[in-house]
Amino acid sequence: MKKVSFSRKHLGIPYALFLIAFVVFPLLLIVFYAFTDANGHITFMNFINFFKSNANLTALFISLGLALCTTIICILLAYPVAYFLAKSSASKSSVLLLLFILPMWINFVLRTAAMKELLFAIGFIQNNKLSFLNTIIGMVYDYLPFAILPIYTVLSKMDKNLVEASKDLGASPIKAFFDVTVPLSKPGIISAITMIFLPTMTSYVISDTLGNGNITIIGKLIENQFSSVFNWNMGSAIALILLVFIFATMTFSGKFTDKEEINARGSGLW
Amino acid sequence: MEKIINLSGISKSYDGTLVVDNLNLYIRKGEFVTLLGPSGCGKTTTLRMIAGFEMPDSGVVELNGKNITNLPPNKRPINTVFQRYALFPHLNVYENIAYGLKLKRFKSTYVDKKGNIVTKTDKLTKKEIDVKVEKALKMVDLEGFEKRTPDTLSGGQQQRVAIARAIVNEPQILLLDEPLGALDLKMRKEMQIELKEMHKKLGITFLYVTHDQEEALTMSDTIVVMKDGIIQQIGTPEDIYNEPKNSFVADFIGESNIFSGTIVGDKKVRFLNKIFNMVDDFEKNELVDVVIRPEDVELLPKDEGQVNGVVISSVFKGVHYEMTLKIGKTEIIAQSTIEKKVGEEVSFSVTPENIHIMKKEFTTNKYVGYITKRNTVVFAEGEYECNVTQLYPGSTLDEEGYVITKEGEKIDLTDVDVIVEVNLKDIEVLDTEEGSNVIGTVVSSIYKGDHYQLIVRTDEEEEDYVLDTEYTYGENDRVALAIAPDKIKLKLKAVEK
Numbered sequence: 010m011k012k013v014s015f016s017r018k019h020l021g022i023p024y025a026l027f028l029i030a031f032v033v034f035p036l037l038l039i040v041f042y043a044f045t046d047a048n049g050h051i052t053f054m055n056f057i058n059f060f061k062s063n064a065n066l067t068a069l070f071i072s073l074g075l076a077l078c079t080t081i082i083c084i085l086l087a088y089p090v091a092y093f094l095a096k097s098s099a100s101k102s103s104v105l106l107l108l109f110i111l112p113m114w115i116n117f118v119l120r121t122a123a124m125k126e127l128l129f130a131i132g133f134i135q136n137n138k139l140s141f142l143n144t145i146i147g148m149v150y151d152y153l154p155f156a157i158l159p160i161y162t163v164l165s166k167m168d169k170n171l172v173e174a175s176k177d178l179g180a181s182p183i184k185a186f187f188d189v190t191v192p193l194s195k196p197g198i199i200s201a202i203t204m205i206f207l208p209t210m211t212s213y214v215i216s217d218t219l220g221n222g223n224i225t226i227i228g229k230l231i232e233n234q235f236s237s238v239f240n241w242n243m244g245s246a247i248a249l250i251l252l253v254f255i256f257a258t259m260t261f262s263g264k265f266t267d268k269e270e271i272n273a274r275g276s277g278l279w
Numbered sequence: 280m281e282k283i284i285n286l287s288g289i290s291k292s293y294d295g296t297l298v299v300d301n302l303n304l305y306i307r308k309g310e311f312v313t314l315l316g317p318s319g320c321g322k323t324t325t326l327r328m329i330a331g332f333e334m335p336d337s338g339v340v341e342l343n344g345k346n347i348t349n350l351p352p353n354k355r356p357i358n359t360v361f362q363r364y365a366l367f368p369h370l371n372v373y374e375n376i377a378y379g380l381k382l383k384r385f386k387s388t389y390v391d392k393k394g395n396i397v398t399k400t401d402k403l404t405k406k407e408i409d410v411k412v413e414k415a416l417k418m419v420d421l422e423g424f425e426k427r428t429p430d431t432l433s434g435g436q437q438q439r440v441a442i443a444r445a446i447v448n449e450p451q452i453l454l455l456d457e458p459l460g461a462l463d464l465k466m467r468k469e470m471q472i473e474l475k476e477m478h479k480k481l482g483i484t485f486l487y488v489t490h491d492q493e494e495a496l497t498m499s500d501t502i503v504v505m506k507d508g509i510i511q512q513i514g515t516p517e518d519i520y521n522e523p524k525n526s527f528v529a530d531f532i533g534e535s536n537i538f539s540g541t542i543v544g545d546k547k548v549r550f551l552n553k554i555f556n557m558v559d560d561f562e563k564n565e566l567v568d569v570v571i572r573p574e575d576v577e578l579l580p581k582d583e584g585q586v587n588g589v590v591i592s593s594v595f596k597g598v599h600y601e602m603t604l605k606i607g608k609t610e611i612i613a614q615s616t617i618e619k620k621v622g623e624e625v626s627f628s629v630t631p632e633n634i635h636i637m638k639k640e641f642t643t644n645k646y647v648g649y650i651t652k653r654n655t656v657v658f659a660e661g662e663y664e665c666n667v668t669q670l671y672p673g674s675t676l677d678e679e680g681y682v683i684t685k686e687g688e689k690i691d692l693t694d695v696d697v698i699v700e701v702n703l704k705d706i707e708v709l710d711t712e713e714g715s716n717v718i719g720t721v722v723s724s725i726y727k728g729d730h731y732q733l734i735v736r737t738d739e740e741e742e743d744y745v746l747d748t749e750y751t752y753g754e755n756d757r758v759a760l761a762i763a764p765d766k767i768k769l770k771l772k773a774v775e776k
Contacts, residue, residue, distance in 0.1 A: 171367060173361070177357075179353050179448070
């Protein structure tokens with residue numbers, strides 16, 4: 010009888026099966042739906058209809074605007090925090106880091122609801138002009154830890170001698186920061202961007218809760234097509250359009266860093 | 280020659296641990312000075328204080344007579360070559376080297392058309408930078424590497440770039456923090472020679488930090504030997520090697536035979552149970568350390584030298600043989616190009632000039648302690664049985680434990696402060712399981728020919744016990760200590776004053 014030899018690579022089989030069943034197959038299904046009509050005939054009408062509709066285009070631009078603002082604000086807020094965490098002593102920084110990460114452990118629907126109450130109390134929710142701002146506040150609040158973590162990881166691993174070398178060669182502390190610390194923390198910033206920019210385009214729970222009905226983002230559009238309008242073909246087409254945008258952002262942010270650098274520092278989460 | 284750097288009264292501690300202790304040191308212009316010592320001796324901290332990365336807790340750093348103690352590193356005309364190179368990974372070789380030059384600003388004054396004197400700040404032009412970078416690359420033998428990034432270079436090449444990056448700024452002092460530590464032996468030897476040549480060519484003052492004694496001896500004009508934040512000796516390599524000031528320096532710089540000896544007369548010292556002539560002047564009856572370098576031990580046929588012994592090991596070391604002789608209980612290491620066979624009976628002799636005498640650092644341990652109710656003495660984290668009657672000559676103890684003096688006076692010694700003296704030989708080392716009230720860690724072990732001199736540090740109050748033992752203990756070994764009651768010498772503290 011032939012003996013079945015078991016090697017390490019066979020451990021990957023369960024995941025490969027999972028991947029086929031829940032990632033590859035659904036993706037093919039989406040592509041199929043996107044390019045067919047209700048009767049199963051191949052068509053491009055879904056895409057044409059999307060770009061013909063003003064409401065859809067508005068949602069797309071609002072999504073992009075929200076994602077952009079949230080990402081920029083998150084990074085601007087997270088960088089100083091991560092910087093001082095990385096500089097403080099090991100025991101102190103782990104406690105502080107925990108404080109910043111702790112909100113992530115509370116259900117984010119709950120957190121968003123709490124934020125709504127807070128904004129309601131100060132009269133922000135009622136004001137329709139502030140819907141966009143309210144959504145951004147909620148998103149920044151939810152996604153800030155995703156910016157702190159990767160930047161902190163990169164900064165805390167950075168060789169302190171590099172900043173010293175820069176100062177040694179005549180750079181002022183500020184110059185050394187922008188010449189050495191910032192460029193070398195790029196992989197962390199890129200991870201932060203990918204971890205915030207993409208989810209903010211789709212997580213409609215926040216915009217639904219805080220937008221007072223004025224903010225429709227692309228994720229909400231997809232949800233509507235599937236659960237209210239029951240037009241799966243249109244929904245799939247929008248999902249594909251989003252996929253293209255995500256791909257574009259990834260290639261764009263990838264241009265700022267070379268792959269080797271990300272891999273070497275273990276911070277390339279995407 | 281004029282002093283370029285002057286450190287006076289520098290102390291620095293981290294988290295309550297004193298790393299540099301009241302250091303005074305000056306460096307002359309153009310010198311190649313090496314700070315040498317084991318890890319944790321404060322040499323790197325000293326360097327970092329000169330670079331400006333650390334501020335001393337007390338003391339003054341002067342450069343060319345100007346106080347620069349609180350000047351940040353970017354304002355000091357000093358550049359550093361870091362231990363792990365610290366090349367900027369996101370810049371190529373050219374950009375790394377040009378980094379300092381691009382930041383350089385210099386003031387020039389000229390008279391304008393109206394006759395006013397104008398001062399303006401200038402940068403180096405692109406062309407000037409190009410020329411300087413090229414020159415620096417040539418200096419370190421890396422022409423044509425401008426476009427390479429640091430991660431594509433070997434360790435040795437990275438090191439050269441780091442050196443080029445520092446010297447291109449023409450600093451007044453170049454600081455080198457164990458720059459060759461990460462290189463392999465052959466590369467290290469090459470770089471040693473190249474650095475020495477660079478020093479000659481550039482005329483810049485070099486301050487070099489290393490724990491490698493051979494490196495220090497090869498390269499330096501002056502060596503500063505440090506231990507526990509304190510300078511042990513400053514001198515030329517020859518001085519340090521031939522005339523070590525204490526047994527730490529002798530042990531650290533090269534191999535040496537260290538014996539305990541006693542001065543027995545004018546220029547005569549007794550060790551190994553023999554009297555040897557020597558050249559140094561010491562007081563009679565002084566206990567000393569005798570240092571003999573292995574290459575100064577001359578091996579002769581039996582009975583022809585000063586002391587007979589048996590060869591117990593012989594190892595070929597390339598140029599010479601390293602042989603160990605046993606003389607009674609003592610061992611002595613000798614180096615010679617002529618091999619003596621193991622088991623052969625030989626005789627050795629040493630010329631008087633090659634016998635180096637050093638004052639013994641410790642002859643007794645001295646502590647301040649107090650007497651307890653039970654007539655034991657407490658000092659240095661331990662409680663010991665002792666004979667308290669020695670405090671009052673001719674006194675005795677009564678049944679209740681009071682001391683009755685010769686005159687019949689009854690004295691209660693409880694809580695009386697005393698000075699305790701214990702001879703190095705009288706502290707016994709036991710294994711920790713054997714139980715003793717004092718347990719400590721061996722912090723230093725120096726071989727002295729027929730015994731080891733240990734320093735055992737207690738855990739809580741960090742009291743040091745210095746002792747001689749025949750047995751081998753390594754650093755960081757945990758040991759228990761015991762002292763026989765009759766070996767503890769007590770004196771009343773008031774009397775001492």
